[in-house]
Amino acid sequence: xxxxxxxxxxxxxxxxxxxxxxxxxxxxxxxxxxxxxxxxxxxxxxxxxxxxxxxxxxxxxxxxxxxxxxxxxxxxxxxxxxxxxxxxxxxxxxxxxxxxxxxxxxxxxxxxxxxxxxxxxxxxxxxxxxxxxxxxxxxxxxxxxxxxxxxxxxxxxxxxxxxxxxxxxxxxxxxxxxxxxxxxxxxxxxxxxx
Amino acid sequence: xxxxxxxxxxxxxxxxxxxxxxxxxxxxxxxxxxxxxxxxxxxxxxxxxxxxxxxxxxxxxxxxxxxxxxxxxxxxxxxxxxxxxxxxxxxxxxxxxxxxxxxxxxxxxxxxxxxxxxxxxxxxxxxxxxxxxxxxxxxxxxxxxxxxxxxxxxxxxxxxxxxxxxxxxxxxxxxxxxxxxxxxxxxxxxxxxxxxxxxxxxxxxxxxxxxxxxxxxxxxxxxxxxxxxxxxxxxxxxxxxxxxxxxxxxxxxxxxxxxxxxxxxxxxxxxxxxxxxxxxxxxxxxxxxxxxxxxxxxxxxxxxxxxxxxxxxxxxxxxxxxxxxxxxxxxxxxxxxxxxxxxxxxxxxxxxxxxxxxxxxxxxxxxxxxxxxxxxxxxxxxxxxxxxxxxxxxxxxxxxxxxxxxxxxxxxxxxxxxxxxxxxxxxxxxxxxxxxxxxxxxxxxxxxxxxxxxxxxxxxxxxxxxxxx
Numbered sequence: 272x273x274x275x276x277x278x279x280x281x282x283x284x285x286x287x288x289x290x291x292x293x294x295x296x297x298x299x300x301x302x303x304x305x306x307x308x309x310x311x312x313x314x315x316x317x318x319x320x321x322x323x324x325x326x327x328x329x330x331x332x333x334x335x336x337x338x339x340x341x342x343x344x345x346x347x348x349x350x351x352x353x354x355x356x357x358x359x360x361x362x363x364x365x366x367x368x369x370x371x372x373x374x375x376x377x378x379x380x381x382x383x384x385x386x387x388x389x390x391x392x393x394x395x396x397x398x399x400x401x402x403x404x405x406x407x408x409x410x411x412x413x414x415x416x417x418x419x420x421x422x423x424x425x426x427x428x429x430x431x432x433x434x435x436x437x438x439x440x441x442x443x444x445x446x447x448x449x450x451x452x453x454x455x456x457x458x459x460x461x462x463x464x465x
Numbered sequence: 466x467x468x469x470x471x472x473x474x475x476x477x478x479x480x481x482x483x484x485x486x487x488x489x490x491x492x493x494x495x496x497x498x499x500x501x502x503x504x505x506x507x508x509x510x511x512x513x514x515x516x517x518x519x520x521x522x523x524x525x526x527x528x529x530x531x532x533x534x535x536x537x538x539x540x541x542x543x544x545x546x547x548x549x550x551x552x553x554x555x556x557x558x559x560x561x562x563x564x565x566x567x568x569x570x571x572x573x574x575x576x577x578x579x580x581x582x583x584x585x586x587x588x589x590x591x592x593x594x595x596x597x598x599x600x601x602x603x604x605x606x607x608x609x610x611x612x613x614x615x616x617x618x619x620x621x622x623x624x625x626x627x628x629x630x631x632x633x634x635x636x637x638x639x640x641x642x643x644x645x646x647x648x649x650x651x652x653x654x655x656x657x658x659x660x661x662x663x664x665x666x667x668x669x670x671x672x673x674x675x676x677x678x679x680x681x682x683x684x685x686x687x688x689x690x691x692x693x694x695x696x697x698x699x700x701x702x703x704x705x706x707x708x709x710x711x712x713x714x715x716x717x718x719x720x721x722x723x724x725x726x727x728x729x730x731x732x733x734x735x736x737x738x739x740x741x742x743x744x745x746x747x748x749x750x751x752x753x754x755x756x757x758x759x760x761x762x763x764x765x766x767x768x769x770x771x772x773x774x775x776x777x778x779x780x781x782x783x784x785x786x787x788x789x790x791x792x793x794x795x796x797x798x799x800x801x802x803x804x805x806x807x808x809x810x811x812x813x814x815x816x817x818x819x820x821x822x823x824x825x826x827x828x829x830x831x832x833x834x835x836x837x838x839x840x841x842x843x844x845x846x847x848x849x850x851x852x853x854x855x856x857x858x859x860x861x862x863x864x865x866x867x868x869x870x871x872x873x874x875x876x877x878x879x880x881x882x883x884x885x886x887x888x889x890x891x892x893x894x895x896x897x898x899x900x901x902x903x904x905x906x907x908x909x910x911x912x913x914x915x916x917x918x919x920x921x922x923x924x925x926x927x928x929x930x931x932x933x934x
Binding site: 286287289291293294298299301302304316347350351352356358373374375376378380381384385434435436439447454457462465 | 482483485487488489493502504505508509530545548549594596609610611613614615617618621622623624628630660661664665691692694696760781782785878880897899900901905
């Protein structure tokens with residue numbers, strides 16, 4: 272699995288709350304194969320007009336944010352459908368980290384399987400980071416998973432909490448299936464009692 | 466004396482194979498449902514040279530990409546959809562998993578098929594790569610949706626890593642008015658707590674309203690738990706659950722049945738058990754509900770007006786609501802009873818069960834769908850369709866002007882080709898009114914089956930309690 276250790280990159284602000292995974296990737300793209308890539312489908316109906324031309328108003332289309340690898344989002348990012356293609360689309364586009372006050376539970380889990388770091392911070396801190404991303408365009412954010420810090424444009428290193436288990440797997444790039452296979456004896460013993 | 470436990474805790478603990486020092490639990494999965502979105506998980510397995518660990522605990526049905534106009538594989542729309550459906554058959558056959566395919570009467574949306582087959586039972590841990598897996602919790606199970614990587618993990622190991630979620634009890638007391646269903650209850654709940662109201666929590670629904678509600682109604686409520694952000698929804702099994710399950714094909718039989726029921730009776734939450742949060746709902750105040758925006762929480766009684774969004778204080782929130790109104794082609798202050806619809810869809814894992822078609826047929830009997838309205842009825846499974854036909858419901862639907870279709874997810878998420886065209890308005894018994902959910906630019910309003918039927922007849926949103934008055 273893809274590792275995540277540190278990241279220094281442009282952050283793009285997305286103010287809208289409750290962005291669901293249908294908005295991240297519309298259902299009509301879900302029959303693609305993983306190896307075909309999903310980057311061009313990311314936020315498809317927000318990023319592009321119906322005729323396929325870019326919507327200049329959408330943040331990722333603005334010159335300052337074209338290289339963004341971080342999204343500073345709002346409450347309940349990734350709610351709705353369990354489609355992991357939402358994470359595939361973010362990752363394939365180049366996003367490596369999403370910061371939000373809360374996430375849809377399934378989306379949050381899916382991120383960790385693909386080397387995408389979801390960071391939860393209190394609403395006021397996320398609002399401050401979103402404002403910094405919006406006003407100091409292009410000045411990179413720095414994220415350090417081992418230290419559990421996000422440093423915005425203001426240079427303040429904000430500490431975030433993360434599940435230690437998920438942190439360890441992400442830092443080491445551990446394949447979760449391989450890891451669980453090492454518990455085969457316990458699983459077999461558990462099954463034998465049922 | 467032992468600490469009082471919740472239904473959730475009584476299911477969680479016996480499924481822990483291992484608990485990591487970091488507090489993650491490795492949980493054993495009793496039942497795993499897969500569908501025609503399972504190509505990626507099987508590929509992840511193949512890449513590792515792994516097989517399915519417990520094909521006997523895994524059941525499949527292709528529901529997302531199948532046509533609802535026929536049962537002919539040739540009618541699956543396009544080569545890429547055909548590959549989704551065919552790969553499920555190929556992969557299940559190669560791995561020894563039972564598939565209820567397109568031409569099998571047991572075919573269905575996995576969340577309709579599982580309970581109907583007795584594959585979803587009290588006390589089980591049930592997973593599926595679909596967010597509406599919360600449905601199965603209505604039978605007293607812990608059931609939740611996972612992504613493709615976790616589906617692969619379950620196929621390979623029959624386990625899943627999880628951190629214990631928080632618990633929330635939703636107490637619903639009182640009697641529901643005639644014409645008010647489980648769908649209206651859950652829409653009223655989400656309107657109250659919001660689409661983020663239960664994030665990180667497992668909901669247990671309890672109280673006299675739930676006890677009086679049919680199993681079908683309970684399945685509808687648990688189904689939409691995810692729309693409030695909940696990890697899962699569940700209801701303690703009771704006599705109604707046991708009556709529902711007793712005759713199902715995969716339910717335990719004979720002495721095993723008696724032993725199972727005795728075990729299942731012990732699952733109910735103990736008096737005095739503590740929940741992280743408690744919510745209360747008065748059933749008597751609930752009316753037939755309709756959503757007007759692009760979040761399931763944006764719901765009002767069918768008798769009401771589109772709310773005034775200009776009075777919302779937070780400017781960001783006001784912009785979102787105004788954008789929703791623009792997308793939906795509505796204005797604050799419009800009466801929903803004056804809003805005309807183009808499409809009516811009755812079906813989905815939320816409302817595709819026999820009771821849903823009975824409720825809709827009760828409204829449709831002897832009436833005609835308004836001109837200009839396209840109305841389709843899509844049973845949630847082949848057996849629901851057969852049961853409805855045995856009761857003559859199909860004739861009520863077709864004589865009213867509905868198309869009577871074959872089972873599948875259909876117009877709920879519109880990935881099989883059953884789309885609502887751009888700009889058209891749909892009254893839908895499904896679960897999500899998101900932008901583009903039923904097709905690009907489609908305008909979706911969530912309603913109950915009875916309200917959908919009344920709306921089809923009136924051609925505008927209509928109250929099933931007063932239709933024809």
